[in-house]
Every structure is written in C-alpha cells, then in structure tokens.
Amino acid sequence: MSESSPFWTAMFYLGVVLIVxxxxxxxxxxxxxxxxxxxxxxxxxxxxxxxxxxxxxxVFTGRNFLRSVANSVLVAGVTVVASxxxxxxxxxxxxRVRFRGRGPLLMMILGVSMFPQIAVLSGLYELVNxxxxxxxxxxxxxxxxxxxxxxxVWVLTTFMRDLPVEIEEAAIVDGAxxxxxxxxxxxxxxxxxxxxxxxxxxxxAWNEFLFALTFTVSExxxxxxVAIALxxxxxxxxxxxxxIMAASVVxxxxxxxxxxxxxxxxxxxxxxxxxKG
Amino acid sequence: MTTTVAxxxxxxxxxxxxxxxxxxxxxxxxxxxxxxxxxxxxxxPLFRSISFSFTDATADxxxxxxxxxxxxxxxxxxxxxxxxxxxxxxxxxxxxxxxAVWNTVRFAFVSVAFETVLGLLVALVLNAEFKGRGIxxxxxxxxxxxxxxxSARMWxxxxxxxxxxxxxxxxxxxxxxxxIAWTARPDTAMIAVLIVDIWKxxxxxxxxxxxxxxxxxxxxxxxxxxxxxxxxxxFFKVTLPLLRPAxxxxxxxxxxxALRIFDLIYVLTPRSEGTVTMSVLSYLQLQQFxxxxxxxxxxxxxxxxxTLFVTLYIWLGRVDLSGDRS
Numbered sequence: 001m002s003e004s005s006p007f008w009t010a011m012f013y014l015g016v017v018l019i020v021x022x023x024x025x026x027x028x029x030x031x032x033x034x035x036x037x038x039x040x041x042x043x044x045x046x047x048x049x050x051x052x053x054x055x056x057x058x059v060f061t062g063r064n065f066l067r068s069v070a071n072s073v074l075v076a077g078v079t080v081v082a083s084x085x086x087x088x089x090x091x092x093x094x095x096r097v098r099f100r101g102r103g104p105l106l107m108m109i110l111g112v113s114m115f116p117q118i119a120v121l122s123g124l125y126e127l128v129n130x131x132x133x134x135x136x137x138x139x140x141x142x143x144x145x146x147x148x149x150x151x152x153v154w155v156l157t158t159f160m161r162d163l164p165v166e167i168e169e170a171a172i173v174d175g176a177x178x179x180x181x182x183x184x185x186x187x188x189x190x191x192x193x194x195x196x197x198x199x200x201x202x203x204x205a206w207n208e209f210l211f212a213l214t215f216t217v218s219e220x221x222x223x224x225x226v227a228i229a230l231x232x233x234x235x236x237x238x239x240x241x242x243x244i245m246a247a248s249v250v251x252x253x254x255x256x257x258x259x260x261x262x263x264x265x266x267x268x269x270x271x272x273x274x275x276k277g
Numbered sequence: 278m279t280t281t282v283a284x285x286x287x288x289x290x291x292x293x294x295x296x297x298x299x300x301x302x303x304x305x306x307x308x309x310x311x312x313x314x315x316x317x318x319x320x321x322p323l324f325r326s327i328s329f330s331f332t333d334a335t336a337d338x339x340x341x342x343x344x345x346x347x348x349x350x351x352x353x354x355x356x357x358x359x360x361x362x363x364x365x366x367x368x369x370x371x372x373x374x375x376x377a378v379w380n381t382v383r384f385a386f387v388s389v390a391f392e393t394v395l396g397l398l399v400a401l402v403l404n405a406e407f408k409g410r411g412i413x414x415x416x417x418x419x420x421x422x423x424x425x426x427x428s429a430r431m432w433x434x435x436x437x438x439x440x441x442x443x444x445x446x447x448x449x450x451x452x453x454x455x456x457i458a459w460t461a462r463p464d465t466a467m468i469a470v471l472i473v474d475i476w477k478x479x480x481x482x483x484x485x486x487x488x489x490x491x492x493x494x495x496x497x498x499x500x501x502x503x504x505x506x507x508x509x510x511x512f513f514k515v516t517l518p519l520l521r522p523a524x525x526x527x528x529x530x531x532x533x534x535a536l537r538i539f540d541l542i543y544v545l546t547p548r549s550e551g552t553v554t555m556s557v558l559s560y561l562q563l564q565q566f567x568x569x570x571x572x573x574x575x576x577x578x579x580x581x582x583x584t585l586f587v588t589l590y591i592w593l594g595r596v597d598l599s600g601d602r603s
Contacts, residue, residue, distance in 0.1 A: 012402075016409070019399055020416045023480070027419055029442060030431045044442040090311035093304035098297075105308075107591060112319050114587050116537035118556045119580035122329050122563055122573045123322030126339060146318045153311060172296070178303035207424040209540040210556075214564060225426040229544045241434050248427040259422040260415055267484050 027252070034245040041242055055246035064219045065247060068227040072251075075140045075223060076205035080198050082141070083148040087197075088190065091156035092182050096168065106157070113150035117210050120146065128215055139215040140223065144208060148201040155200075155269055159193040160186065196269040199262055203255060224251045323580070329573035336567030344570070351574035368574045376550065377558040377575075384470065384554060385535035391475045393528055396482030401512075403483065404490045417480040425477065429544035432473045436460055463551035470542055470552050474535075482527060489523025490516070529590040536583055555579045 032048050033041065034056070040049035059065050093099075094106060124143050133139040167189070171181050212223045222230070228251070231244050259266060330351055334344035353367040368374045403414055420428070435442050438458035447453045459469040493516065501511045539556040546552045553561075555575060562572030 012405070012407070015398075016402060016407070016413055019402065020413055022476070023416045023420055026428070026431055026435060026476070027423060029435060030427075033434065042440040044440070044445040086311045086314055089307035093307040097300045097304040099301045099304050109315075110591065111584075111587050112315060114533050114583065114590070115319075115323075116556060116576070116579055116583050118537065118539065118559050118576045119583075120319060120322035120326055121560070121576060122334075122339075122569050123325030124318070125563075126325055127317075127322055129340060142318060145314055149311065149314060149318075178300060178307070182307075203422070207426070209426055209543075210560070214560075225424055225540070228430060229426050229540075241437075241440075244430050245434065248430055252423050252427050255424070256419055256422045259418050263415060263418055266418075267488070270481070270484060 027256075030245045031249055033241060034249045037242060055242035056250070058240075058243045059246045059250065064222070065227060067220050068222050068224050069251065071137055071222065072206055072224040075137050075144065076202050078137075078141045079144040079148050079205045080201045083145055083152045083201055084194055084198055086145075086149060087152035087156050088187070088194075089182060090153050091160055092178070092186060094153070094157045095160035097178075106154075109150045109153055113147060113154060117146070121210070121214060124211070125214060134215060135217050135221050137221065140208075140212055143211045143215065144205045147208075148205055151204070152197045152201055155197045156190070156193060159190070163189060192265065193269075196262065196265040199258060200266065200269050203259075206255070326573050327577050327580075329569045330571075330577045332570055334569035334573075336569065339569050347570065351570045352578075368571060368578065373553075373558060374555075374575060377553050377555045380467070380552055381536060381538070381554040381556075384467065384474075384538065384552075385532055388471055388474045388478070388535050389528060389531045391471070392479050392482045392531060393524070395475065395479045396486050396527075397524075399479060399483035400486035400490055403487050417483060419480075420477045421480040421484075423477070425540045426544055428473055428477050429541050432469070432476075433460060433545055436469050436472075460546045461549070463549060466546040466549040466551040470545055473545060474538070474541060477541075478531065478534075482531060485527040485530075486520070486524060489520050489527075492523070493519045525593060526590070529586065529593065533583060533586050533590065536586065537579065555582075 032045065035048035035051050035053070037050065037052050037054045043049070094102060124146075128134050128139045128143070131139075131142075133142065163186070167185055168181060171185050176184070207225060208223075209225045209229065212226045213229070216222050216226065219227075224247075228244065228247050231247065232239055329339070329344075331346060331348060332344040333347050333350075338344040349367070351367055353365065353369045356364045356366065358364060399417060403410060403417075423431070434440075436444075436459040438444065438456050438461065441456070441459070443459070444453070444456040448456065457465060459465045497515055497519070498511065501515055506514075537556050538554055539560065542549075542552050542554055542557050543560070556579065559572050559575035559579065562568050562575060566572075
C-alpha cells in the first residue's frame with residue numbers, strides 16, 4: 001500500500017470497512033433485536049432501545065430449548081468422536097500403506113462426502129425405522145456419519161501423507177506393529193489435525209437440518225436448528241421474533257468464539273478439504 | 278516428495294516382502310470399520326432410495342413390503358386412454374419438477390458467480406498487507422460460523438415486510454416507496470435467498486481463494502513491479518492465470534453445494550414456487566405427501582446430476598488420488 005496515491009488508499013480502506021460492516025452487521029442486528037421487547041422490537045434501531053432480558057428468559061424457561069441444546073451437544077459430540085475414531089485408523093492405511101485399489105477407494109470417499117443428503121433420505125428413513133431408533137438421538141448420530149466420516153478421513157489422510165517418512169522408519173526397524181505405530185508415533189503428532197477436523201465436523205453436525213427434521217418428531221428429541229426453524233407463534237402474523245433472535249444468539253455465540261479461537265487452524269482444515277490440487 | 282513408505286529401508290528382500298504383506302493386512306483391518314460404516318449409512322440407503330424410485334411405495338407401504346415394482350413409471354410413463362389419447366406422466370413431464378430444476382440451476386449459477394467474484398475481491402484485500410488485516414479476517418469468519426438455519430431466520434427478520442430493517446433502510450434512502458415482502462413475493466423470493474446465501478458463503482470462497490493466492494510466489498509480483506507493469510495488468514496476466522486451478526476447484530466445490538441446497542430455502546421462503554429446489558421438492562414429496570416412489574425418483578435424478586459434477590470435479594481438479602504428492 002506504500003506507493004499508492006492517497007485516493008486509492010482511502011478507497012481501499014473504504015472497501016475494508018464495507019466488508020467488515022456487511023459481515024458483522026446482520027448478527028449484530030440479531031443481538032440488538034434479542035434485547036428488545038414490545039414496540040421497540042418493531043422499530044429498527046442501532047442500539048437496543050429498552051434493554052431487557054425478557055426474550056432470553058422466555059427462551060430458557062419454555063419450549064424444551066435447553067433439551068434441544070443438550071440433544072445437539074450429545075449428537076454432535078458422539079458423532080465427532082466416533083468419526084475420528086474410525087478415521088484415524090482408516091486414514092493411516094490410506095496415507096501410509098500402499099495397496100491395490102487405494103485410488104478408487106479415496107475417490108469413493110470423496111464422492112460420498114459430496115453427494116446430496118436427500119438422495120439417501122428415503123433409504124435412511126427405512127433403515128432408521130427398521131433399527132427402531134426413529135425419533136431418538138441415535139438416529140441422528142448414525143446418519144450424521146454419512147458426512148462427518150468421509151470428511152474426517154479425507155482431511156486426516158491429506159495431513160498424514162505430509163508427515164515425513166523418517167518418523168515411521170525407526171519404529172518399523174524396531175519391529176513395531178502398525179497399531180503401535182498409529183498410537184505411539186502418529187497420534188501424538190496428529191493432535192492439532194484432530195482438533196481442527198473434529199471442530200469442523202462438530203460444526204457440520206451441530207448445523208445439520210434435513211436429517212434432524214426428518215428423523216425426529218417430538219419436541220423433546222429435536223436438535224437446535226430444528227427447534228429454531230420451527231419456533232413459531234399461533235399464526236403467521238405472530239412470529240415471536242424476539243425469542244427467535246435470543247435463541248439464535250445463544251446457539252451462535254459459542255460457535256463464533258470457537259471459530260475465532262481456532263481461526264488459523266480452521267482455514268488450514270478447510271483448504272485441505274477443498275483445494276489440494 | 279514421496280511420503281509413502283513402501284518397505285523398510287533396511288533388511289533383505291524377503292523381509293521387505295513379509296513386512297509389506299503384514300502392512301497390507303493391517304491396512305485392511307484398519308479400513309474395515311470405516312467401510313462397514315459407510316456401507317451401512319451411505320451405500321445401502323442410497324441403494325434403497327434408488328430401489329424405491331422404481332416402486333409405488335407410500336408412507337404406508339414402505340414398511341410392510343406391499344409396494345409394487347412399477348419400473349420407470351415414476352420417471353416417465355405413457356398411458357393410452359380408450360379414446361386413443363396418449364398421456365405422459367412421471368417426474369420427467371412434471372412441470373413442478375422442471376420448475377425446481379430451473380430454480381436450482383438459476384440459484385447455483387447466480388450464487389456461485391457472485392460468490393466467486395466477491396470472494397476474489399475479499400481475498401485480494403486479505404492478501405494485501407495493511408493494519409487491521411486480522412480483524413477483517415476474523416470478521417468475515419462470522420457469517421461462515423453462523424448456522425444456516427440461524428442466518429435464514431436472522432435475514433427473515435431483516436427482510437420482514439412490515440418491520441424489517443432492510444425495507445426501513447431502502448425507504449430511508451428513497452430507493453423504494455413501499456415496503457417489499459421480500460420472502461413472500463414470487464419475484465423477490467429468489468433474490469432474498471441469493472442475498473443470504475451470498476452473504477453466508479462468500480467468506481468460505483474468499484478463504485479458499487486466499488489459500489490459492491498465498492501459493493503464488495511473492496517474487497513474481499516483485500519482478501512485475503520492478504518492470505513497471507500496471508497492477509491491473511499484473512492481476513490479469515500473473516495472478517489470475519496462476520490462480521486458475523485453485524479457483525476452478527473452489528467453483529466446482531461450491532456448485533456441488535449449491536445444487537443440493539435445502540435448509541436455507543425451506544426456512545427462509547417456505548412454500549414459495551419461485552425458490553423451491555430439487556432437494557426441497559423431493560423432501561416435500563417424501564415427507565409431506567408420503568409419495569416415496571416419486572420422491573425417490575426426484576432424489577435419484579438429483580443424485581445423478583451431482584454425480585456428473587463430482588466426476589467433473591475429480592477430473593478437472595486433478596484431485597490427487599495416487600497418495601503421492603507431486
């Protein structure tokens with residue numbers, strides 16, 4: 001920026017400010033709304049006009065909201081831990097061992113991570129009913145592996161492939177078994193990657209909507225996205241915007257905090273899944 | 278650089294062989310649990326969904342096995358009436374289906390086009406060195422971190438016809454005289470969906486493109502600068518060609534995502550003819566009307582379209598499947 005004219009420097013910073021405002025304002029407005037009640041709610045303003053916690057109290061006291069949060073935490077947590085467990089061993093094999101059919105297998109995993117959820121919906125619906133887990137969190141834990149597992153396998157494989165050969169050589173010479181190599185040699189090195197992948201998979205599972213909408217019916221079994229999507233008043237005209245915004249803020253703030261803490265790692269994880277040409 | 282251990286570096290050939298065999302056996306057992314999971318939750322349900330599309334299954338008959346095989350009737354069927362009149366029925370002649378296809382394609386094309394251009398701009402900004410870059414990067418991560426359902430409701434409120442802040446601002450600036458019912462009107466519903474999707478996904482695009490930008494060696498710019506090449510020319514002659522592979526992969530990746538869009542549209546503009554996409558239509562067919570035959574036929578068609586794009590992605594993106602890094 002040092003050699004540009006003052007005009008272009010000003011334009012550049014104007015653009016920067018514009019980007020920040022557009023990115024941040026909608027969520028800020030949701031926060032403002034969540035602290036307003038009564039008529040203040042219906043007059044757009046930059047600050048909360050009559051600051052009150054009423055909407056938050058309404059959200060936490062009624063309508064199984066805490067139950068939904070607990071469901072979401074449980075479902076996303078179990079899904080991620082299970083996926084990571086399956087993915088660590090699988091990605092070791094995919095990244096470190098040469099065997100026939102490895103290319104097609106990787107291609108298949110990448111394919112699964114991209115195919116539309118709706119394509120398996122009726123088949124999964126049948127499976128979930130047949131297993132007797134319809135309308136339980138287990139149905140969601142099972143069905144979410146369809147997108148968390150391929151993703152974690154893919155990213156961990158890319159990561160493990162980049163680790164130097166030498167770290168494994170010594171262990172092989174010492175006659176260590178592959179299991180020992182994974183748990184003693186790779187796992188300690190994998191922690192950063194596991195945290196990133198796990199976090200991204202957690203966000204994916206936390207936000208999932210289609211399966212949660214289809215495989216749960218009772219309010220007590222709902223996850224957060226379904227609860228927020230179906231939060232409505234007696235009629236179209238009476239949508240409870242205040243509580244909806246309060247609930248939205250409650251479930252989004254922890255995500256934003258996590259993402260900001262891990263931002264560098266997340267960007268690395270996203271690009272490992274996306275562009276690795 | 279090769280990172281795959283083919284065999285132990287020392288030891289005689291026979292030992293190498295047995296080691297390799299041992300590792301291959303171990304690999305099989307390491308892969309088995311993942312494969313079993315994927316077969317259970319992906320391959321089998323997909324197979325069943327495709328099977329349903331060839332039956333007359335409904336919400337009632339799906340479990341008791343009383344549905345019957347109808348061949349391609351859910352896709353396309355010719356019926357000749359007694360009067361000799363020929364009638365076609367099935368998804369492929371259903372105007373609702375073609376409306377959904379058109380909506381999906383329109384949505385995917387416009388959203389990805391905007392996200393690419395805006396994402397490129399944001400990435401170029403983030404690639405420059407200036408004070409407060411960290412803040413900008415943190416700020417653009419916020420739309421990405423917000424759950425889709427939450428952004429749908431947030432924007433639903435901002436785009437509200439009576440009390441929405443968007444109408445308030447536009448009226449304040451004198452751009453519109455009357456409040457617009459953005460999400461309800463058939464001609465603006467798609468615009469509303471596009472605004473929210475572009476807002477939410479441009480950051481993702483920007484980060485992918487930024488990763489590509491950062492792989493371009495700095496001395497390329499340095500050389501161009503010393504030669505006195507105009508920055509705009511540098512962008513088109515140096516940056517863009519070098520960025521092409523990363524850009525291409527990111528675009529196809531996003532198209533795949535856009536083609537299967539469901540949650541944003543289902544929550545922001547429910548029951549709107551102007552935005553219903555293939556995923557939404559198929560969902561309504563399955564869950565609302567309990568028509569598992571036709572609903573599965575629709576989802577199978579979407580699956581085929583996306584498979585086509587996945588193939589394109591793997592082929593064009595030259596995704597490295599060999600396991601060796603070049």
